[in-house]
Amino acid sequence: MIRLDNISKQNGHQVLFIDASMGIQKGEKVGLVGPNGAGKTTLFRMIAGQEAPDDGLVTIDPGMTIGYFSQDVGEMSGQSAVAAVMDGVGPVSALATEMAQLEAAMVDPDQADAMDEIIERYGEVQSRFEELDGYALDARAREVLAGLSFSQERMDADVGLLSGGWKMRVALARILLMRPDGMLLDEPSNHLDLESLIWLESFLKDYDGALLMTSHDREFMNRIIGKVVEIDGGTLITYSGDYDFYEKQRALGEAQRQAQYERQQAMLAKEVKFIERFKARASHAAQVQSRVKKLDKIERVEPPRRRQAVQFEFRSPPRSGEDVATFKDVHKGYGSRSIYAGLDFRVRRKERWCVLGANGAGKSTLLKLVAGSETPDQGSVTIGSAVRMGYFAQHSMDLLDGDETIFESLDGSFPQAGQGALRTLAGCFGFSGDDVEKPCRVLSGGEKARLVMAKMLFDPPNFLVLDEPTNHLDMATKEMLVAALADFEGTMLFVSHDRHFLAALSNRVLELTADGVHQFGGGYTEYVESTGQEAPGLHPGGAVGG
Known part of the structure; x- marks a missing residue:
């Protein structure tokens, strides 16, 4: 169906592909992975015919239709x-x-x-x-x-x-x-709520054409793909299986290469030591010469390229009172539309509430009421004693000063912290080396989200209120964030469409439905088990309910 044979491609001074090959057959669903800037979008554009390789061949079956979804949607107006x-x-x-x-x-x-x-x-x-x-x-x-x-x-x-x-x-x-016969989907899971994501998952499972896609949503990838193509140092490596299986295989391959590299290094060191010791002795000249020739012929094993994964460790936040946030008979509406009518809800210390509900159910409104950026029409929202809140919302990213560099932005927030500590913090959130000198105005959505998150978590509050914190984040940053938040000793109230994030971090569920507000004593995993659905408004199996 789709073949890339010995592709080479360079963008300016950056070499993206060297003699790289891969293929996708009809009915195959393939995940494309690789670090940011590795060339995923360029690969899509070459298959879609929008760019040509510098060398090698891109072959599409005659008559095959290709549909390409990219993040650059272009101008749309004047029609429904x-x-x-x-x-x-x-x-x-x-x-x-x-x-x-x-x-x-x-x-x-x-x-x-x-x-x-x-x-x-x-x-x-x-x-x-x-x-x-x-x-x-x-x-x-x-x-x-x-x-x-x-x-x-x-x-x-x-x-x-x-x-x-x-x-x-x-x-x-x-x-x-x-x-179309072939679909190229570049981050289709971005900007989708949980209900849409589950519907799309179901649609793509039933799709019988060839699918190549990228996604930062691990659960979404796992449920759809049966093959992974990784861009690694200019080559394309194909793995069979879902994303989790790929990660295990990759880690296994890295461990084997590392062991092979270390064995060879030990052997080389032994040979060099022998040569150094006996090179001046005429009686050993033939042996020394033989070993020098042998060393010249040995093909050197390269150590595995290590993916930088820096872990962020929380400082312990100050302890809050037992009651962190209390809603009492809260009414809230917009115009004629009522969102809450008499809501009673309490968040206690160390609880981690995830808020589920269809679009327009009032998830973000609930978080805004807690954060104080919205006020109830009637009733009260009370924040408990000794509570220090950190609120992350999509508009938080607009509050960054575009003229400041990443480092200046961090330094302005934590002038006492010292350069070393701030550079370590920046590194944990994916800004290494000269990255910290980038001005905030040129940052992508994901980079802005990472910077805002870094500023919020460096001196941690004891109550985190997070509205879609994983939007724009790549898989590695999400994993780091999940690992860091798993050790967080405070209280959390959050909205997310990422099921891995929901399952890993919640121990309570607040479900907003047309029938009212329901509270579940367990986390997201227990909620799915007890209701048989992954989101409100969906019947088991992922079909959209009437």
Whole structure:
């Protein structure tokens, strides 16, 4: 289906691929992994025909259709979300748009004189629309958008009015509706809530074409892929199995290479010692010469390239009182929409509450009420004694000073800390060496999130309130964060769509549903076991509930 043979590619001075090869067959679902900057997006662009390799061949089966979803969605406006999704399938969308315009013209008194022509044209357009199975396509487009958590209202609204995250979903829906022979999905799990993620997982499991995808969501990858292609130092290495199996195989391979390297180093040291000891003796000249020649011929084993993984260790936060946050008869709404009506809820010391609920259920509102950035319409939210709160929200990243470097930003927050401690902190959150001199304005979303997180956790509060803390974070940073938070001695209240994060860190669940608010005494894993669902509003098996 798709083959890359002996690909070489260079971007400026950076060599991305050297004689790299891989293949994907029909029906195979493959995860593409590698550190940031390794060339994952370049590989996608070469398969999609948007870039050419410097050397080697990219071969796609004749007649094979490829759908490529990237993080760069381009401009979208002037049409509804449904029309934008149908656009990807060809002329049907243009016919749908013209039908809508003609329907508007039919009821416009200013166009009464041209009514015969309008009706005649409408008949032609509608006939062609039916020929292309347009009504079924419209229904399918709406089904895909509903799966990605669009309301009917949002489906029919102008795409140009949507936020960046919702535009991403429109671009993703366009590829899914196409059902091409091959799909290239670059981070499709970004910007999705838990319900959408589970729906997408189910969709991709049923997809019978060739799939190549990247994702920072371990659970999502594990459930979909059966093969991993790793970009490592310019080569492509293929592993069979899911992401967890790949990690084990990679670690095993590294350990074997390290042992092989150490054995060879010990042997070489022994030989060099013999040569040094006897090179001046005529009686050993033949032996010395023989060993020098032998050393020249030995192929040197390279030590495994170590992935830098720095662990962050929490200082112990000061102890808070037993009652950390208390909601008493809280009412909150926006306009005519009620979010909470008489909510009673208490967070106690050392509890780790994850908040689950469909879009619009009030997850972020709950966190804002705790953080004090929103106030209840009625009732009270009380923060307990000796509570020091750290609040992470998506807008936290907008508060960074764009003119400051990463190091200046850290130094401004912790002037007493000393350069060594701050550089270690930056290293834990993925900023090593000269990275700390980058100005904040050029940072990606993930880098900004890491910097805000580093500032929040260096002098830890005893109550962490986290709204989607893993958005934008790569797999390695997520693992570090999970490991660090697992040892955190304080209290947590958080929203996340990452099931690995939810399962590893929660010991309580607050479920927000249309039927009211439910509290579970166990963590996310126990919640899934007791309810048979991974998110509110989903029936067992991941199908979207009615």
